[in-house]
Amino acid sequence: xxxxLKFEGxxxxxxxxxxxxxxxxxxxxxxxxxxxxxxxxxxxxxAIFCGILTVGLAIFPEILAKQYIDENSYFERAFQxxxxxxxxxxxxxxxxxxxxxxxxxxxxxxxxxGLTLGASFGLLENFxxxxxxxxxxxxxxxxxxxxxxxxxxxxxxFATMQYYHSRPSSFDFLGILYSLFGCFLLHGxxxxxxxxxxxxxxxxxxxxxxxxxVLEYLLTISQNILPIEVLQSIGLxxxxxxxxxxxxxxxxxxxSSQSRNQKLDPIPLLRQxxxxxxxxxxxxx
Numbered sequence: 001x002x003x004x005l006k007f008e009g010x011x012x013x014x015x016x017x018x019x020x021x022x023x024x025x026x027x028x029x030x031x032x033x034x035x036x037x038x039x040x041x042x043x044x045x046x047a048i049f050c051g052i053l054t055v056g057l058a059i060f061p062e063i064l065a066k067q068y069i070d071e072n073s074y075f076e077r078a079f080q081x082x083x084x085x086x087x088x089x090x091x092x093x094x095x096x097x098x099x100x101x102x103x104x105x106x107x108x109x110x111x112x113x114g115l116t117l118g119a120s121f122g123l124l125e126n127f128x129x130x131x132x133x134x135x136x137x138x139x140x141x142x143x144x145x146x147x148x149x150x151x152x153x154x155x156x157x158f159a160t161m162q163y164y165h166s167r168p169s170s171f172d173f174l175g176i177l178y179s180l181f182g183c184f185l186l187h188g189x190x191x192x193x194x195x196x197x198x199x200x201x202x203x204x205x206x207x208x209x210x211x212x213x214v215l216e217y218l219l220t221i222s223q224n225i226l227p228i229e230v231l232q233s234i235g236l237x238x239x240x241x242x243x244x245x246x247x248x249x250x251x252x253x254x255x256s257s258q259s260r261n262q263k264l265d266p267i268p269l270l271r272q273x274x275x276x277x278x279x280x281x282x283x284x285x
Contacts, residue, residue: 051120078191110161118153122146151211
């Protein structure tokens with residue numbers, strides 16, 4: 001009986017760690033093989049290390065903030081006590097990493113780095129929760145919270161590279177603030193729904209879908225941006241290229257619209273009838 005209990009405990013522990021690793025591996029391999037093909041393994045290891053560093057930067061403020069957070073308030077625990085203290089370190093670490101490498105990596109690189117950082121952050125966080133939670137609560141957390149960290153990391157990566165690749169005189173730092181506010185709201189809402197439990201749990205798929213679609217939209221934009229090496233060779237910044245792209249699309253639309261109007265035959269006010277029908281009409285009336 002004692003041997004059976006030991007085996008059962010080992011099996012549950014194995015399943016907990018296996019679930020956390022599988023969830024992290026699924027999202028990481030999905031985005032890596034679908035949208036990105038990195039050539040340097042050191043870039044992956046750097047992102048993983050930064051994810052571990054981010055956990056260290058987030059966990060100590062969370063411990064200190066517990067004495068100031070009302071444990072009976074789900075809102076404070078979800079937003080101030082968790083979302084804010086986890087999202088700010090992620091953004092700071094990504095900004096710090098690319099500060100000296102902004103001329104080396106592109107926007108898609110930043111998104112991939114953020115995705116990997118977020119996945120490693122969520123994986124380590126689930127490891128820390130595994131001794132506390134039972135299997136099924138940990139399973140729910142692994143398949144829901146880890147995507148949130150992955151999506152927000154990718155969003156920060158996009159905003160960071162857009163900021164570094166823009167003109168210093170522009171106001172693209174607002175994109176950093178918008179991304180922080182959006183991710184803070186997304187993560188905080190997710191935490192709040194988990195804490196209140198009940199019927200609101202059905203909203204979790206919609207929260208995850210919102211993060212997924214935002215990230216997909218940013219990935220699509222990043223794939224249509226010229227590499228930073230090309231922009232630098234012609235003396236342009238990312239925001240310059242966006243303005244030129246919009247003007248080019250508008251000019252193409254205007255030319256297409258004008259050529260289409262020129263090809264259309266004018267519509268006569270009165271219908272042109274053949275002579276035979278004109279003779280019959282005059283004869284009848």
